[in-house]
Amino acid sequence: MLNTPHIVRDVMTETVAAVDRAARFKEIVETMERWKVSALPVLAGEGRVVGVVSEADLLPKEGFRESDPDRLEQLRRVDDVRRAEAVTAGELMTSPAHTVRADATLSQAARIMAHESVKRLPVVDGHGVLRGIVSRSDLLKVFLRTDEDLAEEIRRDVVGALFTAPAKDLQVTVAEGVVTLSGRIRDSSLIPVIARLVRAVEGVVDVTFDVTAPPSARSEPPAMGR
Numbered sequence: 738m739l740n741t742p743h744i745v746r747d748v749m750t751e752t753v754a755a756v757d758r759a760a761r762f763k764e765i766v767e768t769m770e771r772w773k774v775s776a777l778p779v780l781a782g783e784g785r786v787v788g789v790v791s792e793a794d795l796l797p798k799e800g801f802r803e804s805d806p807d808r809l810e811q812l813r814r815v816d817d818v819r820r821a822e823a824v825t826a827g828e829l830m831t832s833p834a835h836t837v838r839a840d841a842t843l844s845q846a847a848r849i850m851a852h853e854s855v856k857r858l859p860v861v862d863g864h865g866v867l868r869g870i871v872s873r874s875d876l877l878k879v880f881l882r883t884d885e886d887l888a889e890e891i892r893r894d895v896v897g898a899l900f901t902a903p904a905k906d907l908q909v910t911v912a913e914g915v916v917t918l919s920g921r922i923r924d925s926s927l928i929p930v931i932a933r934l935v936r937a938v939e940g941v942v943d944v945t946f947d948v949t950a951p952p953s954a955r956s957e958p959p960a961m962g963r
Contacts (some may be wrong), residue, residue, distance in 0.1 A: 777790050
């Protein structure tokens with residue numbers, strides 16, 4: 738499937754705003770505003786990602802500005818209290834950071850985002866060094882592929898791979914990302930296989946079937962035992 742972006746490297750943004758763990762509170766806010774982002778990777782050493790600082794990590798300082806929490810509230814909101822008193826990225830950040838490798842599949846990245854309830858992931862190499870960032874919107878870019886592009890790939894890499902002879906009786910149409918396979922198919926046991934392969938094509942929203950067995954397959958008598 739040559740036209741399909743399979744991995745994070747294909748959709749990630751390589752230019753990333755980040756801060757050092759010693760960055761001060763105001764510098765963090767200014768960097769977020771300048772880059773129009775809501776979270777920043779926090780780096781140490783030669784660019785290794787050690788955490789992420791987000792707007793949610795910064796807000797407790799404003800939230801506690803006009804209040805002096807009692808002991809019970811301090812115990813109940815211990816993380817918020819800690820962040821309200823913090824002044825550097827190293828003190829504010831969530832650590833360890835949830836990251837993803839550039840060679841991870843888009844499905845793997847999506848699962849990490851969903852499981853960890855995050856909107857973006859720093860992309861790191863084998864040493865944990867920052868190489869880019871991938872967001873939810875990046876993962877959704879695959880759904881911008883045209884219907885014609887999807888249909889061409891499915892005909893070539895799914896239908897063409899399953900049938901040695903040209904499958905002229907099986908038509909592929911795509912509308913708004915929904916794939917319909919119609920016509921005749923001799924072996925109906927292939928339908929689940931075809932469905933799985935079609936859904937694996939990046940950009941496919943759904944797949945439906947409108948197929949029948951050819952007359953010869955429907956009318957063949959059962960084989961007689963010898």
